[in-house]
Amino acid sequence: MSNKKPVLEVRNLRVEFPNRRGNLVAVDDVSFTVNEGEVLGVVGESGAGKSMTGSAVIGLLEPPGRIAGGEVLLDGERIDNLSPEAMRRVRGKRIGMVFQDPLTSLNPLYTVGRQLTETIQTHQNVSDSQARKQAIDLLAEVGIPAPEKRIDQYPHQFSGGMRQRVVIALALCVNPRMIIADEPTTALDVSIQAQIIKLLKRLCEDHGAAVMLITHDMGVIAETADRVAVMYAGRIAEIGPVKDVIKNAKHPYTKGLMGSIPVVGHDLERLSQIEGSMPRLTEIPRGCAFNPRCPEVFDRCRVERPDLIDVGTSRAACWLHDPASAKKTEAAE
Amino acid sequence: MLDFIVQRLVQAVFVMLTVAMISFSLFQFVGDPVNNMLGPEATAEQRLAARETLGLNDPIPVQFTKWVGNAVQGEFGQSYRMGRPVSDLIAQRLPATLELVAVSALIAVFVGVPMGVYTGLKRNSFLSKIFLTVSLIGISLPTFLIGILLILLFGVTLGWLPTFGRGGLTNIGNWETSLLTARGWSHLILPAITLALFQLTLIMRLVRAEMLEVLRTDYIKFAKARGLRQRSINFGHALKNTLVPVITIMGLQIGALLAFSIITETVFQWPGMGLLIIQAINFGDIPIMSSYLVLVALFFVIINLVVDLLYYVVDPRLRIERTAGAH
Numbered sequence: 070m071s072n073k074k075p076v077l078e079v080r081n082l083r084v085e086f087p088n089r090r091g092n093l094v095a096v097d098d099v100s101f102t103v104n105e106g107e108v109l110g111v112v113g114e115s116g117a118g119k120s121m122t123g124s125a126v127i128g129l130l131e132p133p134g135r136i137a138g139g140e141v142l143l144d145g146e147r148i149d150n151l152s153p154e155a156m157r158r159v160r161g162k163r164i165g166m167v168f169q170d171p172l173t174s175l176n177p178l179y180t181v182g183r184q185l186t187e188t189i190q191t192h193q194n195v196s197d198s199q200a201r202k203q204a205i206d207l208l209a210e211v212g213i214p215a216p217e218k219r220i221d222q223y224p225h226q227f228s229g230g231m232r233q234r235v236v237i238a239l240a241l242c243v244n245p246r247m248i249i250a251d252e253p254t255t256a257l258d259v260s261i262q263a264q265i266i267k268l269l270k271r272l273c274e275d276h277g278a279a280v281m282l283i284t285h286d287m288g289v290i291a292e293t294a295d296r297v298a299v300m301y302a303g304r305i306a307e308i309g310p311v312k313d314v315i316k317n318a319k320h321p322y323t324k325g326l327m328g329s330i331p332v333v334g335h336d337l338e339r340l341s342q343i344e345g346s347m348p349r350l351t352e353i354p355r356g357c358a359f360n361p362r363c364p365e366v367f368d369r370c371r372v373e374r375p376d377l378i379d380v381g382t383s384r385a386a387c388w389l390h391d392p393a394s395a396k397k398t399e400a401a402e
Numbered sequence: 403m404l405d406f407i408v409q410r411l412v413q414a415v416f417v418m419l420t421v422a423m424i425s426f427s428l429f430q431f432v433g434d435p436v437n438n439m440l441g442p443e444a445t446a447e448q449r450l451a452a453r454e455t456l457g458l459n460d461p462i463p464v465q466f467t468k469w470v471g472n473a474v475q476g477e478f479g480q481s482y483r484m485g486r487p488v489s490d491l492i493a494q495r496l497p498a499t500l501e502l503v504a505v506s507a508l509i510a511v512f513v514g515v516p517m518g519v520y521t522g523l524k525r526n527s528f529l530s531k532i533f534l535t536v537s538l539i540g541i542s543l544p545t546f547l548i549g550i551l552l553i554l555l556f557g558v559t560l561g562w563l564p565t566f567g568r569g570g571l572t573n574i575g576n577w578e579t580s581l582l583t584a585r586g587w588s589h590l591i592l593p594a595i596t597l598a599l600f601q602l603t604l605i606m607r608l609v610r611a612e613m614l615e616v617l618r619t620d621y622i623k624f625a626k627a628r629g630l631r632q633r634s635i636n637f638g639h640a641l642k643n644t645l646v647p648v649i650t651i652m653g654l655q656i657g658a659l660l661a662f663s664i665i666t667e668t669v670f671q672w673p674g675m676g677l678l679i680i681q682a683i684n685f686g687d688i689p690i691m692s693s694y695l696v697l698v699a700l701f702f703v704i705i706n707l708v709v710d711l712l713y714y715v716v717d718p719r720l721r722i723e724r725t726a727g728a729h
């Protein structure tokens with residue numbers, strides 16, 4: 070593990086969508102930290118609450134979604150209760166975000182250069198020519214050939230992979246401390262996914278940004294992340310160093326996910342080895358949310374909801390690891 | 403770019419020729435104009451002489467070629483009813499209509515777009531709800547009724563504004579304009595609002611819907627995630643994208659203003675083309691009707707040309723694809 074300083078700390082985060090029939094809880098009591106220079110992978114099936122967690126951290130939940138509890142700290146300072154204007158100044162400058170689809174992330178009517186310089190000049194007091202120079206350097210850095218020429222082109226003149234490079238340049242252009250990348254390669258051609266992930270990782274290292282990498286590709290996590298958080302139905306099921314989680318999963322859900330050796334392109338969506346599907350937010354069962362699908366379920370799981378329990382280097386939200394219920398497991402089997 | 407303009411111009415000429423043919427064929431379908439002009443008591447010689455001066459004895463292709471040749475030079479023959487050159491009548495009436503349509507179009511665009519943007523951005527504000535409710539009225543009430551209601555309110559009840567005709571005119575060369583005096587404007591404003599109202603509400607609703615759509619896009623979300631200022635996101639990134647589809651509709655709507663101006667001119671006795679054409683239709687005055695048709699077509703063709711060029715300026719995707727195709 071690292072003894073580095075935490076950059077991002079999320080404590081007991083809860084995200085709700087109020088509606089007529091009450092509150093939908095999309096993210097429930099989620100806590101994690103991302104340390105300096107670290108890549109935290111976040112995996113889970115679609116609808117597990119990964120994107121909501123990312124959006125909540127960067128303060129971009131779509132109303133009526135709202136943070137209903139918990140704290141988000143950046144470099145030890147709370148950012149979840151800032152004024153909209155103060156939070157705007159945090160976004161882009163101290164936390165950047167990369168979204169899934171590079172084809173739609175760029176404004177089609179502005180040149181790539183204009184989008185870069187606008188972002189740079191929003192956060193830094195630099196002249197037009199200085200901003201342009203920085204923009205060209207960034208494009209070169211993300212591997213775009215002939216950046217002096219490409220800077221004056223429009224997004225549609227770039228290929229998908231090139232556009233995602235531009236998006237990465239945009240997210241990193243004022244050297245934020247933290248990058249949240251929400252499925253940054255899902256929309257890309259498989260042949261260039263690994264390349265973009267590598268680029269993202271190298272650039273974040275060079276710019277000193279910690280990364281929260283949301284994906285449902287276990288292969289990407291295995292190759293890129295230092296630690297991984299597995300989410301299920303709005304909660305963290307297991308979190309720990311990547312090697313331990315992959316080789317020695319503690320939570321039955323994670324074990325199911327790791328059923329086969331992960332490689333890049335191995336997609337959780339298509340390879341759920343576990344029977345059934347994740348419950349909808351309105352139908353989360355009592356006790357452990359995973360209990361209807363869990364091969365190791367026992368009585369306590371249907372009554373009490375497990376919190377994260379330390380298990381070696383990892384933490385898992387599963388009663389199997391609670392010393393008090395260890396015997397019952399055997400009894401149930 | 404040049405390619406594009408030339409291509410559009412060729413299309414425009416083709417459209418205009420087709421319209422000319424239709425306009426000209428009106429002459430063939432409507433009964434003998436000589437009867438209308440001279441009345442039933444006219445002698446046979448008078449009729450023959452009239453036919454000769456009107457050129458009605460020539461073969462049809464000759465008549466058509468002559469007609470087009472003249473039309474290009476702005477000559478549309480003589481009005482059957484008034485016995486004066488159509489070009490004079492039109493020249494006299496055209497400024498009134500063009501000014502009315504232009505002012506209405508400006509009102510519709512410069513009030514409609516900001517209202518649309520506002521209601522799109524402040525979806526839940528009280529004012530937005532008022533705008534939307536009022537706009538429903540604008541859309542559902544017929545133009546003539548709105549005109550009459552405005553006349554009743556501002557003309558009759560309050561007595562603030564004149565209710566018919568033009569006034570306070572100044573001449574710039576042959577162009578009689580209302581726009582240079584306060585009195586001219588006082589006559590113009592009610593008909594202009596009446597004419598603009600429907601298009602204004604339409605544009606407002608369209609801009610609003612489009613704005614809501616654009617605000618949901620990924621590039622707006624990404625712009626927010628980069629901490630760009632709200633003002634720049636709303637009025638730069640979002641508004642510009644909103645206007646791309648709105649431009650076409652605005653072009654069509656400005657064309658529609660010309661069509662609706664007939665009603666408004668009748669309600670306000672505005673001495674423009676609309677009033678002229680209504681009288682011409684009642685009388686079967688073909689030269690006026692056909693030249694009106696040609697002018698309206700010309701107006702639409704020009705608007706479409708402008709819209710295409712605007713598209714070109716606003717949307718880089720069109721620009722590049724064409725030049726990319728060229729090399």
Ligand SMILES: Nc1ncnc2c1ncn2[C@@H]1O[C@H](COP(=O)(O)OP(=O)(O)O)[C@@H](O)[C@H]1O
Nearest residue numbers: 086093095114115116117118119120121122350
């Ligand atoms: N506007 C909304 N209202 C109610 N629930 C929502 C809304 N948007 C998303 N959700 C729910 O929030 C949950 C988490 O979604 P998300 O974070 O996008 O999942 P993912 O892990 O796939 O990124 C999903 O179950 C989704 O149905």
Ligand code: SF4
Nearest residue numbers: 357360363370387388
């Ligand atoms: S708590 Fe029970 S149901 Fe939940 S994962 Fe552990 S064993 Fe399975």
Ligand SMILES: [Mg+2]
Nearest residue numbers: 116119120121
């Ligand atoms: Mg997601």
